Amino acid sequence: MGCWEAKRLSLFLVLITFYLQGTYLQKTDEIRQRKPFFERLRRLEEQFRRFQEVTLIRLQGIAENYNVSYNINTRFQNLTDEYHTMAMSVSESRAAVQMDLNHLKAWMKKIQRRSRKVDSKILAFERSLNEKSKQSSQEKMKQKEESTLLANLTGTIKQDISTLQNSQIRVQVEIEKLQNVIHGQGAKLNAVEEQLERVLRQAAFSPNSVTNAPLLLQPQKKQQPGQQLLHAKHRHKKKLQQDRLELGAQTETQKLFQDLRRPSLEEKEPNTQSGRPTLPSVDEILKEPQQSQASQKTGEVCNVGSMLVFPNTSTENVVTFSPGFLTGLRELSICTWVQTSSSYLGTLLSYATEENDNKLVLHGRDTLVYGTIHFVIGDPAFRELPVELLLDSRWHHMCVIWSSIQGKYWFYVDRRLVATGSRFREGYEIPPGGRLVLGQEQDTVGGGFDSSEAFVGSLAGLTMWDRALSPGEVSSVATGKVLPRNILLTLANASSLDGFVKRVICTCLEHCL
Numbered sequence: 001m002g003c004w005e006a007k008r009l010s011l012f013l014v015l016i017t018f019y020l021q022g023t024y025l026q027k028t029d030e031i032r033q034r035k036p037f038f039e040r041l042r043r044l045e046e047q048f049r050r051f052q053e054v055t056l057i058r059l060q061g062i063a064e065n066y067n068v069s070y071n072i073n074t075r076f077q078n079l080t081d082e083y084h085t086m087a088m089s090v091s092e093s094r095a096a097v098q099m100d101l102n103h104l105k106a107w108m109k110k111i112q113r114r115s116r117k118v119d120s121k122i123l124a125f126e127r128s129l130n131e132k133s134k135q136s137s138q139e140k141m142k143q144k145e146e147s148t149l150l151a152n153l154t155g156t157i158k159q160d161i162s163t164l165q166n167s168q169i170r171v172q173v174e175i176e177k178l179q180n181v182i183h184g185q186g187a188k189l190n191a192v193e194e195q196l197e198r199v200l201r202q203a204a205f206s207p208n209s210v211t212n213a214p215l216l217l218q219p220q221k222k223q224q225p226g227q228q229l230l231h232a233k234h235r236h237k238k239k240l241q242q243d244r245l246e247l248g249a250q251t252e253t254q255k256l257f258q259d260l261r262r263p264s265l266e267e268k269e270p271n272t273q274s275g276r277p278t279l280p281s282v283d284e285i286l287k288e289p290q291q292s293q294a295s296q297k298t299g300e301v302c303n304v305g306s307m308l309v310f311p312n313t314s315t316e317n318v319v320t321f322s323p324g325f326l327t328g329l330r331e332l333s334i335c336t337w338v339q340t341s342s343s344y345l346g347t348l349l350s351y352a353t354e355e356n357d358n359k360l361v362l363h364g365r366d367t368l369v370y371g372t373i374h375f376v377i378g379d380p381a382f383r384e385l386p387v388e389l390l391l392d393s394r395w396h397h398m399c400v401i402w403s404s405i406q407g408k409y410w411f412y413v414d415r416r417l418v419a420t421g422s423r424f425r426e427g428y429e430i431p432p433g434g435r436l437v438l439g440q441e442q443d444t445v446g447g448g449f450d451s452s453e454a455f456v457g458s459l460a461g462l463t464m465w466d467r468a469l470s471p472g473e474v475s476s477v478a479t480g481k482v483l484p485r486n487i488l489l490t491l492a493n494a495s496s497l498d499g500f501v502k503r504v505i506c507t508c509l510e511h512c513l
Helices: 002-205 207-212 225-260 264-268 282-295 471-478
Strands: 306-310 318-321 331-339 349-352 360-363 372-377 382-386 396-403 408-413 416-421 435-438 457-465 487-490 496-498 502-505
Touching (some): 331 471, 382 408, 382 416
Antiparallel strands (some): 306 457, 318 435, 331 457, 349 360, 349 435, 408 416
């Protein structure tokens, strides 16, 4: 047992020795063989480590990118919200800007219209200044001509006076001679009468002695001596009367020359002694029609219909005719009674279309030349009308007439023609379809009113015709007779009265007061 164990142990030892030797040899071979493997493994470990580092870096980059992308999404969402907010604000600002642009365009149009009006007014003012300067120069020329004529007339009058004085002296000399002759003839006539009386006395006492009278001629026919003496006496008396008449004519001539030589104060006094009325002066002749016109009492004027009262300058005071004109107008007549206490007339009528807000206007305002209004047809063409006669707080009748034939127009005040002209909108036609208002001036269709252009006062019997009235028809309308034919519209056709405008129904003008 022990031997076996010893054998077993020795065998085990041998085996162990061989094993160890084989193992050592194997280990040396393995070590030799394992050296490139370890190098590879080391390389792989290094590569793995590098890969791990790269992977870690990549993962960190991916993580960072993920965070960045998450932040980008958040920022993108914020930017999207901001974009929508900005888009809404931009749209709102765009709408506000568009509204401002529309208002600005409206204001620009209004400013352009007003600038055109101002330009037209400036042109009218310059024309009036030029006309006034021309008139002043013409007046100066006329004054020079009148002064020259007056000087010539004065010289002529002086020459005539000197001639008259010389002729007066000659007439006085002739009169003195004639008086001397008349006195001599009177003395001779008295002597003849004395002789005739003596002869008649002798004939009464001794008829035969009559034939012996030395002064009597023998008649050709047989006549009685008393008849011959009577005929001779009658001839002498007739001659004496003729001489006295001539003397009276000469004395009348002398009186006329004396009247010419009287001073100017005596000329102004009426010559009641001579019985000759003095001639009226030029001023008295010019004043007589005005005095007679003022002294005339106006009769009752009817066919008025109604009256409109515009109490103040409010832009709400307006009378509208809708529709305005249904057809185009190539002729037009507007007549009305007007009463105003204002210092200017204001706008009576305004007709506007979408194309032009001043197609037909009787335009007045507080900045125009005093006592004038503008008669506008198709802005900017207009004519200036004098209305100073209407500004005395009394009723006056006015008519404005226009015809496109040769562009003629007429303006009547109280049946008298105060202004006329031609070539004003020749061949033009006022278009239909616009808005017609009374008392305000339209800058836009139915609006754009200005208180400085408003009418303050009363209008009565306003009537429009689509033709040009004749002077006789104007007089007929002004005196309240039957209205002429082809009436376009009257105050009864007004569609609305706004503001403080009042309507008064009155058949005759006296009932409208």
